[in-house]
Amino acid sequence: MANAIAPPEEVLMGAWNRPRGEVLEGWHVDLELPVVHAALLNTSQPAWSHPSATAYIPTLTFPSEMPAQSSLDYPEMKELFSRNLSWSRAMWKKDPEFFPMHYPGQRPEFLWIGCSDARVPETTIMGCQPGEIFVHRNVANTYHPHDDSINSVMMIALFNFKVKHIVVTGHTNCVGCNQALNVSKLPAVPASTSLQRFLAPTATLARSLWTEDGPPTLDLLVEENVVQQVKNLLASDIIAEDWRRRGVDGVTIHGWVYHLEDGTIRDLNISQGPPGSVPGKKTKNGDFF
Secondary structure (H helix, E strand, O other): OOOOOOOOHHHHHHOOOOOOOOEEOOEEEEOOOOOOEHHHHOOOOEHHHOOOOOOOOOEEEOOOOOOOOOHHHOHHHHHHHHHHHHHHHHHHHHOOOHHHHHOOOOOOOEEEEEEOOOOOOHHHHOOOOOOOEEEEEEOOOOOOOOOHHHHHHHHHHHHHOOOOEEEEEEEOOOHHHHHHHHHHOOOOOOOOOHHHHHHHHHHHHHHHOOEOOEOOOHHHHHHHHHHHHHHHHHOOHHHHHHHHHHHHHOOEEEEEEEEOOOOEEEEOOOOEOOOOOOOOOEOOOOOEO
16 A cells, blocks of 8 residues: 655646656656536636635555555445535535635534444534534543543644533443443453553443442443543543633533434533533623533
């Protein structure tokens, strides 16, 4: 496989009208699809140079490496590209301002910390549009204090976007929680895989929920896991810093469970904001919590 090296912009721009297989300034042109010109955008600019355009970018493989395959060689991936193009055209027709409005930036009010489960797409189940929810998803909607990935997302959400709410959302029939529950039924041994290490705190939580009647139900573990992640967030340095900086206007943390059975979300009533904050009260900026 070729290394994912970004070609210089001038090389990328010069590749569009070159025949496939030609070497351009040390880069191999592998243009699978015709350029999507901006007739859709009512402009003479080619789509790749238009800041609001959706276009196919040519794949450029460095000649010293073995040529990479195109995603379009795989029928299921080609179908996704086809769906993307259909969606893009439909959005342009429905709302010509949609892409121009989104291109300059984003200003979401919510950070969603959810599970990677494919059945829980936050924007879809909340009836929202792209740009309304900032997102971090991982196995079993987990917050690890030393996880640079989720901490980086939180820093951007809080320092750049000043989001008002962080929502930890678990869901019924969670594969990650079920895995942790199964591990809790076995003798404790040192974790040997990345998944075992990642789920170790959840497995420990599951063990703490055992009673004389046996292990907890999966539904109970899902709920208690959300509660624990909210506690972890409230104890984090990033949230403490946000509350110190923004005072009563700081972020509020919530815990929810999404029910796959009927598509509804249940609030666990564990929301907590900075000291002195009042739900529904206007902030210094005139917005509501």
